[in-house]
Amino acid sequence: MSSTPNSCDNRTGGLERSFPVSEDELERALRETFTRRAETPRPLAADPAGLAIRRARRTGRRRALTGLALAGMATVLVTTGMAQLGGPAGQGTTPTVVLGDPRGFTPSPLSTASTVAPAPPDPVRAELDLLIGSWLHTSGGERRELTGAGPIERAQRVPDYGGWLITSAATAAGRTLWWLPPNGSPPQVLLAGADAVAVAVDGRQVAWRDGAELRAAGLVGGQLVATTGAAAPDGAVPVGFAGDAVLIRQPGTGGFSVWRRAAGGVPGAANRDVLNVYGALPDGRVVGQVSAGTPRRPCLALLDPARALSTVRTGCGPALATDGLGGVSADGRWLLVNGTRKNALLVDLNTLGAAVSGRPAGPAVAGAVAWSRAGVALHVDATGQLVRVRPDRVLAGERPTGLPVDGVGAGERPVVVADTRP
Template sequence: MGEAELERALRETFSRRVDTPAPRRADPAGEVLRRARRTGRRRTLTGLALAGVATVLVTTGMVQLSGPGGRGGTPTVVLGDPPGLSLSPLPSEPTPVYRPGPVRAELDLLVGDQLDTSGGQRRELTGVDGVERAQRIHDGEGWLLTSAATAAGRTLWWVSADGGTPQVMLAAADAVAVSADGRQVAWRDGTDVVAASVVAGQLIAPSRVSAPTGVVPVGFTGDDVLIAQPGQGGMSVWRRAMGGVPGTVNPNVRVVYGTRPDGRLVALVTTGPAQRPCVALLDPGRGLTPTRTGCVAELTADGLGAVSPDGRWLLANGTGRTALLIDLADPAAAPATHPAGPKLVGPVAWTRAGVALHVDAAGGLVRVRPERVLAGERPTPSTIDGMAPGQRPVVVADTPALPDGA
C-alpha cells in the first residue's frame, strides 16, 4: 500500500466516526500524518547525528563549524580526548636546563676534583685533592695523579679509564716520578729508591736500591731511572734492570726537561768556573755525558719546562718575567730564545701537534704555538670558567706517539 492510499484510508475512517458531516477546523488524520513525518525526520536526523558523533570519536577530534563570532568559515580541527578518557595533556619533554659543559682543551685538564677530558667528558674524582702533576697512561688505560708535597709526603692515585673510584697506589712517599708513558713509577721509600711497573692499577716487579739521604728519583730514560743528588749535587742513572747501584754522578746536570726522539736528554747544565747555564743534549748510556752544549745566560734552574714531541723546542722559564721558547735545532751554537708569555708555575704539557699548554699564576690556561711566537706573538692566558678563587687547573701530560711500525 502506497503512502497516498494509506492517507485516503485514514481520512475515510475518521470521517465515518464523526457525528456531523460538518467540516472540522482540526484535521485528525493530517495531525497524525504530520506527527509521523516529524518523528521520521527526527529519527533520520538523530541517526545522522549519531553517525557523525561516532566518526568524530573514532578520529578523536571535534570540528568547529563556525568562525569567530558565529560566522561560517574554514573548519578548525581541535584534537582532544574522546569522552570517558583522561583529559590530562600528553606528557611533554622537560625543558632542558643549561649547564656549562666541560672545559675543552687540546689535552685533559684537572680542575679540583673534576677531570675534563679533551673529548668533552667530565668525571668526578672522589677523594682526590691537591694534585700537582697528572699523566695519561699509554693506550688509554687511565691516568696517574701525583699530589703536591705535604708534611705526610706525596700521594699517587690511579684512575681507571673504565670509571670507578680513584685508587691510592702510593701514600706518604718522599718523592714520586712517573715515566712519560705512565707505565713506570719510581719513588723514595725510607732509605731506598724503588721503581716498579704499572699494570691495571697495580705496582708490579719492584726494584729497590739503598740510597743516601736526600737522593730522589726525578724521571725516566727508557726503563732506567734518573736520580737527583741532594742540593746541587748533579744527577745519575740507575739501570735497575741490571741491578746494582746508580751510576756515576754528573755534578753539572741541574735539570732534565725531557727526551728527544733519538733518546738523548735535553738538560740544563752548568759549565766552566763561572758555572754558566747552558742547554745540553746528554747521552744517558754514557753517564749523562753532554754531546752538544749551547749556553743560554737567561735560563733559570727552577726545574720547570718541557721538550716538544719532535725534540725541536724547549719551553722553560727565563730569568725575567716571561717563559722562553728555545730553539734546539742546533744546540752547539747559542740557542735562539724567544719570549713566550707568562712564566711557568707548574708542569708544561705538549700536544702531539706541537702546542705547549701550561697554567699561569692566576690560573689561566696558556697556549704556546711556536710558529706564532716566532712571528712575534706573546701568548696570553685564557680564563677557565667554573674555577674557585685561588684554584689552578693541572694540564694532563699526554703519552708520546709510538714510532711507525711499533
C-alpha cells in the same frame, strides 16, 4: 459433450497433478532441501577465516624475526660497549698497593661521579684534559669528580686508553699516586706516603723514594709489577726516566745520577755539572741544564744517560732560570723553559749549539708543561691562567697570554693533564 485436447494446452494425456500446495508442505520441502545441502560439504571458492588466520600467522612470524634481530643487535652493542669500557684485562681485581710508611695516613679509594657535558666551546679546553679542583674535565666533554683527592700536582693519561695517573702534591703524609681507570670505576691508590714520585712519559714505569730506598716498578693494567729497589743517600729522589733508566737528583748541589734498575745495583756516580733535566729525546738523550762557559752560567745541553749524563752538546745563548721548570715536545724539536726575566722561552733544539737562542713565549711556567699531539704546549702561569704556546706563532712574533679558566675556586690552580697517547 467433451472437447478434444489442443496441442497448445499445458496439459498431457497422462496423470494430472493438482497445483494447490499447503504452507506446511512448502516448509517441509524447503527444510529437506537445506538439510540435504548442509549434509553435502562443498569447498568454498574463498575461505575468509582461513585467510585471516594465515595472515595473522605471517605477521606474528615477521614480528618474531624482527624482535630477534633487534635483540641480537642490542646484544652486540652492549657487549662492544662493555669491552670498550672494561679497559685492560684484570682491572676489576686490581689490588690497592700501599708502599712505605704512611706515617698515620690511611688511604681510601676515592669516590667518583661521572657526567657527560657538552664539549667546551673554547678550543684551548678541548686540546687536553684539565684538573680543576676535584673535577677532571676531559677534552671530550666528560666530567669526573675525584672526591677526597686533595691538592694534585701532576696528572697524565696512560697510553692505549688505560686511564689516568694522578700524583698528589707533597703533604705531611707524603705523596700519593692514584690510577683512575677509564671505565668509570673509582680511582685506586697505587702508592701512599712516598717521599717523591716520578712517572715515565709513556706512563709505563713509576719510581719513588720510600724511606731509605729508591724503588721502581712497571705499570700494567693499573698494577705495579717487577718492583726493584736500591739504597740511596738521604735526599736523593727520582725525577724522571730516560728509557728504562731512572734519573736521580742528588741532594743539595750534588748533581744528577742514573740508576739503571734493570741491571740491579745502586745509582751511578753523580754528574755535579748537571743542574736540571727537562726530558728525553726520542733517541734517548736527555735535555738538561748544565753549568758551563766562562764565566760559569746555566746553559742548555744534550746529555748521554749511558755515560753518567756526560755532555754531548751545549748551548749557552739564552739567559735561563734555574727553577727546573720546562718541558720537551714529543718529537724532540722544542723546549719550553723559563728565562730569568719571569717569562717563558721557546728553544729550537735542532739549533742547539753556540748560537742557540730562546724566543719569548709568554708568561713564565709555574707548573708542569704538557704538549698536545698537535705540537702545542700548554701550562699554567703564576696567576692560575692557562697559557697556550704555538711554536709557529711564536716564531712569527706572537707573545702568548694567559686565559682565565672557568670554575677555578679561590686558592685553586688548574692542572694540565699530559697526553701520552700515540
